[in-house]
Amino acid sequence: MLPDRCEVLVAGGGPVGLATAVELGRRGVDCVVVEPRTAVSHSRPRCKTVNVRTMEHLRRWGIADRLRERAPLPVAWSQDVVFCTSLSGHELSRFHGVLGLAPEAGRCAEPGQQAPQYVLEELLREVVGELAPATLATGHRVVALDQDEHEVRVEVADEAGATRTVVADFVVGCDGPRSVVRARIGADYAGEHALRPNFGMVVRAPDLWRHVRHGPAVQYWTVNPVAPTLMGPLDRDGTWWVIAFGVEREAGHARAREVVDAVAGVPVEAEVLSTDPWTARMQLVDTARRGRVFLAGDAAHLNPPFGGHGLNTGVGDAVDFGWKLAAVLRGWGGPGLLASYEAERRPVQERVIRAAEENMKTLSTDLLDDDLDRDDAAGERARAAAHERIQDTKAAEFHALDLVLDVVHDRSPVVAGGAGERLPHAVLAPGHSLYDDLGPELTLLVHRDPYSAADAFAAAARDRGVDLRVLDRPGAGPGDLVLVRPDQHVAWRGEARPGAAAEIIARACGG
Ligand SMILES: Cc1cc2nc3c(=O)[nH]c(=O)nc-3n(C[C@H](O)[C@H](O)[C@H](O)COP(=O)(O)OP(=O)(O)OC[C@H]3O[C@@H](n4cnc5c(N)ncnc54)[C@H](O)[C@@H]3O)c2cc1C
Known part of the structure; x- marks a missing residue:
C-alpha cells in the first residue's frame, strides 16, 4: 500500500490533501496521500458551506452531482439564515439566498452546497480510490523529512510506530494546523488567536423540528443570554450542529443540555x-515553500469559520498547486509555475483571513439585549434595532460571491496582458457551461481571427508539449484572444499579434 517511491507525497488526507490528490491523480501524477485516520469521523462536522468555487472544481472533476446526491440538505430545501431569540422564540432577522446557494443567474457554473465536511471527505476518499495513479495510505503519519535538490526523503510511521522511508520528487504538507511538514521545513504561522472560546457540539434531538417556528434554514443564530449560539441541521432527521459562543471546554461539557x-x-x-x-x-x-516541499490548506493558513472559507480556500490552494506541479512533472511547466503558487495564493489567503475576521466582529453574544424576547412595545423596539444591526453587520458574511469569485492573480509572474482573473462563466445551453468545453491543460478562446493567430498558438503549444484546445467563442471583441489555464483563470488576453504566441505560451507555462 505504501510504495518506496512516488512523484508526490501528500502529507494529510483531510479535504485539502484529498483534493490535491484528485487534481494530481487526474493529471496522471503518481501520488500517495499519507493519512493517520483509517475512517472519516462524523464527530466534528466542521465545514458545512461548500462554496460555489469549490463546487465549480467538483464539476470539473465530474463529481459535483455525487456530492449533491449525498448532501443531506438539498439546495432547494432552504437558502435562508435566521436570527432568532430561540428556535421557538421571536425572529429577529433573516437573509435569503445565502452562501452562494442562489447565485445570480450566469455568475457561476454551480451553486454552492451545504454538506457536512465528513460527507465531502468520504466522497473525496472514494474518488482518490478510483484514480489509478493515486494511493491513499491510511493508518500512517509523516514524522520527519529531509530534502536535497533532487528529492525528498519522508519518514512515515504506521500505527504500531514502525517507520519507513518514502522518497518523493515533491511533498505537499496538507496536515492541518499542527502540521509536522510545516515544522520540519522551519516555517511558522504569523498572526493572532481570538480571545473568545467556542464550544461545538453534535446533538441528536429528533423532536427539535417540532419547536422550530422559523421554517427551514441552513443556520439559526440564537440570541439569548443562556445560549448565544450559531447552529443548524446536519440532516432533516434531527441531528444538529451547535456552536456555543464564549463557552470554555469544561463549562461546555457541564452545560451542554x-x-x-x-x-x-x-x-x-x-x-x-x-x-x-x-x-x-x-x-x-x-513561507509556504521550502525547495521541493509546499504547504496548503490549514497547514498554511487559518481563518475564523464565519462565512465558511477555510476548507474552500484550501481547495483553491490544492487546485492551483496541483495543476502546476503536474505540469512541471510532465515537462511542460517551467520553474516559474511553482514559484507562482505562493505569489498567487497568498493575497487570496490574506483577503479571506481579513474578511472572516470582520465577520467575527458581530456574533450572537454581541447582539444580546434584555428586551429581545418581550411581547410588548419595548420588545418590538429591541427586535427592530437588532434587525437593523444584523442586516448592517452580517450581510457581507452571507453574500460573499465577490470574495469567492473575484480572485485575480494580477501580480502573478505567469500571467500577462493585465489578466489573471477567473474566466467569466457563460451558459451555452441549459446545463452546459463554457467551463465544460475547456481543455484539461490550456484553452485558447478565439473570436474571428483575421491573422490566424490560433495556428501560431497551436504550433507554440505543440513545441512546448502542452495540450491546447482552441474554441471559437465570442470574446471582448473581434480579433481578441483569451488564453485560459487548467484552473479556469485567464493567463493572457489580447489582440492577435502575429509572432507573439511562443512568448505568451512560454510565460503561461512558467518560462
Ligand atoms: C467550527 C468550524 C466550522 C467550519 N466551517 C467551515 C465551512 O463552512 N467552510 C469552510 O470552507 N471551512 C470551514 N471550516 C474550516 C475547515 O474545517 C478547515 O479549513 C479544513 O478542515 C482544512 O482542511 P485541511 O485538509 O487543510 O486540514 P485538516 O482538515 O486539519 O486535515 C489535516 C489532515 O492531516 C492529517 N494529519 C495530521 N498530522 C499528520 C501527519 N503527521 N502526517 C500525515 N497526516 C497528518 C489529519 O489526520 C487530517 O486528516 C470550519 C472550521 C471550524 C472549526
Missing part, C-alpha cells in the same frame, strides 16, 4: 453525540 434547551426555547429530548471546543485563529505561514 442547558444550552440545547435554551436554543430550543423549551425543554427537549436531546443527546449530545460529540463535542469540539475551538478558538478562532487568524494566521498565515511566513
Whole structure:
C-alpha cells in the first residue's frame, strides 16, 4: 500500500490533501496521500458551506452531482439564515439566498452546497480510490523529512510506530494546523488567536423540528443570554450542529443540555453525540515553500469559520498547486509555475483571513439585549434595532460571491496582458457551461481571427508539449484572444499579434 517511491507525497488526507490528490491523480501524477485516520469521523462536522468555487472544481472533476446526491440538505430545501431569540422564540432577522446557494443567474457554473465536511471527505476518499495513479495510505503519519535538490526523503510511521522511508520528487504538507511538514521545513504561522472560546457540539434531538417556528434554514443564530449560539441541521432527521459562543471546554461539557434547551426555547429530548471546543485563529505561514516541499490548506493558513472559507480556500490552494506541479512533472511547466503558487495564493489567503475576521466582529453574544424576547412595545423596539444591526453587520458574511469569485492573480509572474482573473462563466445551453468545453491543460478562446493567430498558438503549444484546445467563442471583441489555464483563470488576453504566441505560451507555462 505504501510504495518506496512516488512523484508526490501528500502529507494529510483531510479535504485539502484529498483534493490535491484528485487534481494530481487526474493529471496522471503518481501520488500517495499519507493519512493517520483509517475512517472519516462524523464527530466534528466542521465545514458545512461548500462554496460555489469549490463546487465549480467538483464539476470539473465530474463529481459535483455525487456530492449533491449525498448532501443531506438539498439546495432547494432552504437558502435562508435566521436570527432568532430561540428556535421557538421571536425572529429577529433573516437573509435569503445565502452562501452562494442562489447565485445570480450566469455568475457561476454551480451553486454552492451545504454538506457536512465528513460527507465531502468520504466522497473525496472514494474518488482518490478510483484514480489509478493515486494511493491513499491510511493508518500512517509523516514524522520527519529531509530534502536535497533532487528529492525528498519522508519518514512515515504506521500505527504500531514502525517507520519507513518514502522518497518523493515533491511533498505537499496538507496536515492541518499542527502540521509536522510545516515544522520540519522551519516555517511558522504569523498572526493572532481570538480571545473568545467556542464550544461545538453534535446533538441528536429528533423532536427539535417540532419547536422550530422559523421554517427551514441552513443556520439559526440564537440570541439569548443562556445560549448565544450559531447552529443548524446536519440532516432533516434531527441531528444538529451547535456552536456555543464564549463557552470554555469544561463549562461546555457541564452545560451542554442547558444550552440545547435554551436554543430550543423549551425543554427537549436531546443527546449530545460529540463535542469540539475551538478558538478562532487568524494566521498565515511566513513561507509556504521550502525547495521541493509546499504547504496548503490549514497547514498554511487559518481563518475564523464565519462565512465558511477555510476548507474552500484550501481547495483553491490544492487546485492551483496541483495543476502546476503536474505540469512541471510532465515537462511542460517551467520553474516559474511553482514559484507562482505562493505569489498567487497568498493575497487570496490574506483577503479571506481579513474578511472572516470582520465577520467575527458581530456574533450572537454581541447582539444580546434584555428586551429581545418581550411581547410588548419595548420588545418590538429591541427586535427592530437588532434587525437593523444584523442586516448592517452580517450581510457581507452571507453574500460573499465577490470574495469567492473575484480572485485575480494580477501580480502573478505567469500571467500577462493585465489578466489573471477567473474566466467569466457563460451558459451555452441549459446545463452546459463554457467551463465544460475547456481543455484539461490550456484553452485558447478565439473570436474571428483575421491573422490566424490560433495556428501560431497551436504550433507554440505543440513545441512546448502542452495540450491546447482552441474554441471559437465570442470574446471582448473581434480579433481578441483569451488564453485560459487548467484552473479556469485567464493567463493572457489580447489582440492577435502575429509572432507573439511562443512568448505568451512560454510565460503561461512558467518560462
Ligand atoms: C467550527 C468550524 C466550522 C467550519 N466551517 C467551515 C465551512 O463552512 N467552510 C469552510 O470552507 N471551512 C470551514 N471550516 C474550516 C475547515 O474545517 C478547515 O479549513 C479544513 O478542515 C482544512 O482542511 P485541511 O485538509 O487543510 O486540514 P485538516 O482538515 O486539519 O486535515 C489535516 C489532515 O492531516 C492529517 N494529519 C495530521 N498530522 C499528520 C501527519 N503527521 N502526517 C500525515 N497526516 C497528518 C489529519 O489526520 C487530517 O486528516 C470550519 C472550521 C471550524 C472549526
